[in-house]
Amino acid sequence: MPDYFSGYSVVGLVAVVGVAFVAVAFAAGHLLRPVVPTREKMLTYECGVDPVGEDWAHTQVRYYVYAFLYVVFAVDSVFLFPWATVFADPGFGGVTLVEMFVFLGFLAVGLLYAWKKGVLEWT
């Protein structure tokens, strides 16, 4: 078990190196670049004309049903990974294969249902 986690100490080290790289880049940029803010420059960019209305505008999030679908499917598919490492081991064989088709059947029926219901149409 200590071996298993020791690998991630290198990952942590790389994360530290990465953060240091970005910090150095930002600090160097701070020294190199000019700072001449004007009111016009700080305006929100809308193709050159003055911005109209609220910035965080209300938009219709059309894909929220996709988001539900995604959560359902992704949680399912996470279970695939531990199963994938053992399913062909001696002693499992045919049984796990049947299980797999049951699992895929559930996913496929769910997807077909969403499709039939017109959830996969944007408008």
Place this chain on the structure above:
Amino acid sequence: MDVLDTVWRLLALLVAFLVLPLLVGQLEHKVMAHMQGRLGPMYAGGFHGWAQLVADGVKFAQKEDVVPARADRRVFQLAPAVALLPYLLVLVAVPVAPHGGVVQALDAGLFFVLAVLGVGVLGSLMGGWASANKYSLLGGMRTAAQLMAYELPMLLAAASVAMAAGTLSLPGILAEWEWWWLPWQIVGGFVFFVAGLAELHRPPFDAPVADSEIIFGAYTEYTGLRFALFLLAEYAGIVVVSALTAVLFLGGWHGPFADGLGWVWTLLKTAVLSFVVIWLRVSYPRLRADQIQRFAWTVLVPLALAQIALTGVVKVVLS
């Protein structure tokens, strides 16, 4: 694992992370130009404009860093780092050569890689939201929609390889790899690569940064160094997705004389896939946001499920 060895590996990782994306970027300049009957950059550096991206970098570093007055300042400034760093972390687990030719072999490498890869998109989301700009917000929303649609086929295709190899470790997967996995997993490879393209919002999946509709999506308000980091993240993403596709589906370091030249094979396969990414940009028109969603859910997800079924049956029959 002694200290010196680790330092060398980290150094090699950092150099690869900074150089490979620039090579892909320069390749894109030149390949696109020649496919369109142009010459591309010819001046910077003297020989066929080889130093164009270095010159671009110098230019970016000198530009003023403008944060819009109405933006969410902290989040806005952090977003490029969040977009860039996951790709550095992913490279840690990608095996380049046989016999320990990897910065750090992780037992759950495949899982780690997929998890960290998803974080990069958060950078675009943060930028899109924090810019307080309508176009950025729309771009961020499209990025989020695209991530959700394409993460699933990507996970399923990767699971198929894990099933075939019986391990989640990337070097372990390559150790198990045989040449006939190529036709066996080809559908999964297609799904994985296309889903990777979509997560990077590369053409034809570049609706989140569609210049004719929403300027440059989530990156509209960025300038200078922060903009450069976003661009670097995009090209690092191309390298990472190509390298992962090469490792998972094309056999990574497998090839003639793999013991000595394994790293050449990995780089070659990654380069060819990067070339395909650029090629697609030149040859395909942009898909609409709804077409992008439909393609993921009605083509890629069923294909990935079929690949899992095929992998399971073949694996159980063989064992």
